[in-house]
Amino acid sequence: MNLQGKKVTLHDMSLRDGMHPQRHQLTPEQMIEVATALDEAGVPLIEVTHGDGLGGASVNYGFPAASDEAYLRAVVPKMTRAKISALLIPGIGTVDHLRMAHDCGVETIRVATHCTEADVSEQHIGLGAKMEMDTVGFLMMAHMIGPEELLEQAKLMQGYGANCLYITDSAGFMLPDDVTARVSLFREKLDADVEVGFHGHHNMHMGIANSLAAIEAGAARIDGSVAGMGAGAGNTPLESFVAVLHRMGVDTGVDMWKLMDIAEEIVYPLMTHKVRVDRDSLTLGYAGVYSSFLLHAKRAAEKYGLKSTDILVELGRMKTVGGQEDMIEDVALDMKKAGTAE
Amino acid sequence: MTTKVKAAIIGSGNIGTDLLYKALRSEIIEPVWMVGIDPQSEGLRRAKALGLKTTAEGVKGMEPHIAEDKVQIAWDATSAYVHESNNALVKKHGVRMVDLTPAAIGPFCVPPVNLREMVGRSEQNVNMVTCGGQATIPMVAAVSRVQPVEYGEIIATVSSKSAGPGTRKNIDEFTRTTARGVEVVGGAKRGKAIIIINPAEPPLIMRDTIHCLTERAPRQEEIIESARQMIAEVQKYVPGYTLKNGPVFDGNRVSFYMEVEGLGDFLPKYAGNLDIMTAAGLRTAELIAEEIQRAEAA
Numbered sequence A: 001m002n003l004q005g006k007k008v009t010l011h012d013m014s015l016r017d018g019m020h021p022q023r024h025q026l027t028p029e030q031m032i033e034v035a036t037a038l039d040e041a042g043v044p045l046i047e048v049t050h051g052d053g054l055g056g057a058s059v060n061y062g063f064p065a066a067s068d069e070a071y072l073r074a075v076v077p078k079m080t081r082a083k084i085s086a087l088l089i090p091g092i093g094t095v096d097h098l099r100m101a102h103d104c105g106v107e108t109i110r111v112a113t114h115c116t117e118a119d120v121s122e123q124h125i126g127l128g129a130k131m132e133m134d135t136v137g138f139l140m141m142a143h144m145i146g147p148e149e150l151l152e153q154a155k156l157m158q159g160y161g162a163n164c165l166y167i168t169d170s171a172g173f174m175l176p177d178d179v180t181a182r183v184s185l186f187r188e189k190l191d192a193d194v195e196v197g198f199h200g201h202h203n204m205h206m207g208i209a210n211s212l213a214a215i216e217a218g219a220a221r222i223d224g225s226v227a228g229m230g231a232g233a234g235n236t237p238l239e240s241f242v243a244v245l246h247r248m249g250v251d252t253g254v255d256m257w258k259l260m261d262i263a264e265e266i267v268y269p270l271m272t273h274k275v276r277v278d279r280d281s282l283t284l285g286y287a288g289v290y291s292s293f294l295l296h297a298k299r300a301a302e303k304y305g306l307k308s309t310d311i312l313v314e315l316g317r318m319k320t321v322g323g324q325e326d327m328i329e330d331v332a333l334d335m336k337k338a339g340t341a342e
Numbered sequence B: 001m002t003t004k005v006k007a008a009i010i011g012s013g014n015i016g017t018d019l020l021y022k023a024l025r026s027e028i029i030e031p032v033w034m035v036g037i038d039p040q041s042e043g044l045r046r047a048k049a050l051g052l053k054t055t056a057e058g059v060k061g062m063e064p065h066i067a068e069d070k071v072q073i074a075w076d077a078t079s080a081y082v083h084e085s086n087n088a089l090v091k092k093h094g095v096r097m098v099d100l101t102p103a104a105i106g107p108f109c110v111p112p113v114n115l116r117e118m119v120g121r122s123e124q125n126v127n128m129v130t131c132g133g134q135a136t137i138p139m140v141a142a143v144s145r146v147q148p149v150e151y152g153e154i155i156a157t158v159s160s161k162s163a164g165p166g167t168r169k170n171i172d173e174f175t176r177t178t179a180r181g182v183e184v185v186g187g188a189k190r191g192k193a194i195i196i197i198n199p200a201e202p203p204l205i206m207r208d209t210i211h212c213l214t215e216r217a218p219r220q221e222e223i224i225e226s227a228r229q230m231i232a233e234v235q236k237y238v239p240g241y242t243l244k245n246g247p248v249f250d251g252n253r254v255s256f257y258m259e260v261e262g263l264g265d266f267l268p269k270y271a272g273n274l275d276i277m278t279a280a281g282l283r284t285a286e287l288i289a290e291e292i293q294r295a296e297a298a
Helices: A028-040 A068-078 A095-103 A118-130 A147-160 A176-189 A207-216 A238-247 A256-270 A279-287 A293-304 A308-317 A326-341 B014-024 B042-049 B059-065 B080-091 B111-120 B131-144 B165-169 B171-184 B220-235 B272-297
Strands: A009-012 A045-047 A083-088 A108-114 A134-140 A164-168 A195-199 A221-224 B005-010 B029-035 B053-055 B071-076 B096-099 B125-127 B149-159 B188-198 B206-214 B240-250 B253-261
Touching: A009 A238, A028 A045, A028 A068, A028 A256, A068 A083, A068 A095, A083 A095, A083 A134, A095 A108, A095 A118, A108 A118, A118 A134, A118 A147, A118 B165, A118 B171, A134 A147, A147 A164, A147 A176, A164 A176, A164 A221, A176 A195, A176 A207, A195 A207, A207 A221, A207 A238, A221 A238, A238 A256, A279 A293, A279 A308, A293 A308, A293 A326, A308 A326, A326 B149, A326 B206, A326 B240, A326 B253, B005 B014, B005 B272, B014 B029, B014 B042, B014 B272, B029 B042, B029 B059, B029 B071, B029 B272, B042 B053, B053 B059, B059 B080, B071 B080, B071 B272, B080 B096, B096 B272, B111 B131, B111 B220, B111 B272, B131 B149, B131 B171, B131 B188, B131 B206, B131 B220, B131 B253, B131 B272, B149 B171, B165 B171, B171 B188, B206 B272, B220 B240, B240 B272, B253 B272
Parallel strands: A009 A045, A009 A221, A045 A083, A083 A108, A108 A134, A134 A164, A164 A195, A195 A221, B005 B029, B005 B071, B029 B053, B071 B096, B096 B125, B149 B188
Antiparallel strands: B149 B206, B206 B253, B240 B253
């Protein structure tokens, strides 16, 4: 694979996707510490919000240690070069949250929908574009449909005003060929000035391999997470990814050594859950299940005396989508009933 | 014998058509007009075949006939964007409006919770909140009538096929309006609503999760009994309203896992979200019709 001379924008997820393993309990102070260090290391874009995006504070997903607004107001003013992004999932967050984030100085808004439901994002992408934000369409669980079908959804978001379209492997299910097929089709068929991005999960250990495939196929933005801190087995571990890219002659503008220090000295010590490829996260990837279900399934398994992998496999069989965390206790109760009946 | 109260359906889409089938069975209401905006609309064609007058010119097309056709009740099954102008046109003629859009210019109505008090006030316009609201607010109310609810949260999951263009174009209206309904009608001090659209095939039956955080430890026995009664009330007009699991009591959290299967009049059974809306809309209109009849008899 020859990526010599390619340019890529790296986007850190540790303070958004990383909220999932932390049960949304990162404090604004911890966020400042990580974000300022990432800024210093030259990471150009950092996402900050509740794990489920703006407005995610809930019984269903978990109440965070602070409000989205408190996190953003804490972090944004501390940045010297890095820009802050926020995630918004229509159906959970609204344009009111988007306006608030914009007011806090967020420059990139990423509007996320399930891969087949792009048309719920018109209001939000439209407003982001109107406010001249860097507006990204984020198609989640992108493994569930084929490249052509995914492209149709991306075109809708492009039509609403998105200037960047993401293929989001929320379940960490994809293999490099799946990524190549989708990214190259996007690159070929979307407008030339629209960027293509890839967001991976490391559930099958494929985060780095998939992200490399994405760059080769024309992706200009790649999501990763320092120390891999993200849902499931985490996101593409950013420091390892940068090391690989530098060996391959890709220009990232990021200081690899500083990134390693952040992982080692700041992020690993603050982790309350060991983010790694274990039995449950591997099951997520193998069965194609939304990564943030992980801890919810572990809790339900413990409470109802079930095996968490069984719950996750059942959620995959039911073709659940992102956001359906409420199904986990429901499924566990069904399984318990069925078990008692036997 | 009293004559049926005449009614108009504004909106010839799926909701309007399902409502038409239900209204044709009513013993007290007679649907006489179906209003659309597309001459090619299947819904208008179907309504015409069933003997209704139709127009593809919007409410303006029906307006000159409101008085002579004695239309006294209208349902608006269009979208929040046009509801206000639709309402203004029929209001001039004294027509009572049951609003099925999330426009919410009138007070919220969730039949098993507040229909009686709503009708007694002779409101010109009542709003049916949202499909998710109809499916969940009764359960929030079932808890809040036992003891104070600090926070009510609902998660409505609907199949992709049952989420129409109106809902999709303005999904924020859904979350905002439903959350407000959870507070105003459900009785929770703070409300939150989440909607998930799932494209699985075959389409999933509407699912709803209701979480209440009570101020003090939940009074379990009373909540279980209150919920049982409330579910029975809803089942009077939506027989497929079922508690799948729960209530789960976990500290101050009280959770219900519901499934809503529709009657399958015009809409498929999985679209319980749409069915509960049309059924609640008809139920509300019937109570208004009774009130109109009483006033005319007096």
